[in-house]
Amino acid sequence: xVFLRSEEHLTRWxxxxxxxxxxxxxxxxxxxLSSVWWWTRLxxxxxxxxxxESQAILDNLDLTGEFWQLG
Amino acid sequence: xxxxxLDVRRHVYFSIVAxxxxxxxxxxxxxxxxxxxxxxxxYRRLHEAHALVLHPDSVDIWFANPFCFAPTxxxxxxxxxxxxxxxxxxxxxxPAALHxxxxxxxxxxxxxxxxxxRVDEGELVEGADLLVHILVPARRWWDxxxxx
Numbered sequence: 391x392v393f394l395r396s397e398e399h400l401t402r403w404x405x406x407x408x409x410x411x412x413x414x415x416x417x418x419x420x421x422x423l424s425s426v427w428w429w430t431r432l433x434x435x436x437x438x439x440x441x442x443e444s445q446a447i448l449d450n451l452d453l454t455g456e457f458w459q460l461g
Numbered sequence: 462x463x464x465x466x467l468d469v470r471r472h473v474y475f476s477i478v479a480x481x482x483x484x485x486x487x488x489x490x491x492x493x494x495x496x497x498x499x500x501x502x503x504y505r506r507l508h509e510a511h512a513l514v515l516h517p518d519s520v521d522i523w524f525a526n527p528f529c530f531a532p533t534x535x536x537x538x539x540x541x542x543x544x545x546x547x548x549x550x551x552x553x554x555x556p557a558a559l560h561x562x563x564x565x566x567x568x569x570x571x572x573x574x575x576x577x578x579r580v581d582e583g584e585l586v587e588g589a590d591l592l593v594h595i596l597v598p599a600r601r602w603w604d605x606x607x608x609x
Contacts, residue, residue, distance in 0.1 A: 391548035392570035393578075394592045399571035403594075406571075412596040417578055418589035421553045425583055428527050428554035432474055438462060438512060448599070460599045 393417065413457045423451055462510055468493070469503045470512050473525060478559070481542050482530060483513075483522040511603055523607075527554030534570075539563030549593045556580045570594070 394400045397414075404411055415423075426447050430436060441460050448458045472492055476484035484492065490500040501520045508515045513525040523531055524547045535546035540559040546552025549567070556563030557580075565578040565588070578588030597608065 391550045391593060391595050393549050393567050393576050393588075394571055394594055395569040395574065395576065396592065399569055400592055400594055403571035409596055412594060412598065414592050414594050416589065417549075417553070417591040417593055418585050420550060420593040421578075421580060421583075421585040421589075424527075424550055424553035425557045427550075428557040429560070431527065431554070431558040432478060434471060436471070436474075437467070438510060457595075457598045460602075 413453075415453075419451070423447070423453065426451070462512070463503075463506070465493075466503050466506050466510075466512075469500065470507055473507075473513060473522065477525060477528050478540075481544075483525055483528075486520050511606075514606060524551075527551030527558055534568045536566045537563055538566070550595075553578070553580065553585075557583075 394403060400414060445460050448454070448460070469489055472489055473483045476482070476488070486497055486500045486504060490497045493500070504513070504515060504520045504522070507513045514523045515521060516523045523529070527546055527550075529545040529547040529551065531545070533545050533547060535549065535552035537544040537546050537552050537555040539556045540561045540563075544555050546555055546565065552565045552567060562582065563580045565580075567576050567578070568574060569576055576588060576591055578591065579586050597604075
């Protein structure tokens with residue numbers, strides 16, 4: 391999961407490595423996801439999330455479709 | 462997940478926040494007055510449960526997401542320390558996990574030019590128009606988490 395400066399740089403990077411495209415989101419959207427995903431990581435009472443709970447985080451941020459399905 | 466494993470994980474993460482690096486197996490064994498092999502097994506169970514990630518064929522911690530303990534291009538300044546983020550997602554996750562503001566100094570994966578992002582009270586106030594690319598579909602994120 392990498393940062394890229396533009397769509398042009400993304401295309402060049404994929405082509406240079408011979409990779410099929412995955413999913414592209416803005417850093418702003420990734421920050422939204424990170425804020426929710428990692429917020430509780432250091433909580434003393436942390437417990438592993440269920441797959442359904444993790445999927446709900448993605449769904450609530452409209453990260454939907456086959457690519458974003460955890461299982 | 463066993464109660465002991467949750468305690469070990471909590472100790473590892475508290476060590477990261479307090480010291481900037483995770484406690485070793487020997488340090489954790491001392492903290493819990495347990496034998497080293499017991500704690501090694503706990504680290505391995507936590508790895509299998511994706512609660513932390515060990516270096517291959519080792520009980521040394523590679524990353525305890527979002528914190529990484531091997532070089533990556535993602536340097537994160539937050540909470541009075543400089544951290545390493547495992548990837549773009551985790552780099553932004555460090556300020557979130559610490560509940561603080563942060564600056565991420567990284568690079569464009571294509572050209573290597575430096576990029577900077579800044580999180581202020583949860584909002585991305587610098588670098589918001591950068592792109593993040595995820596190559597691997599979600600169901601395969603843990604197949605080869607180092608590549609993901």
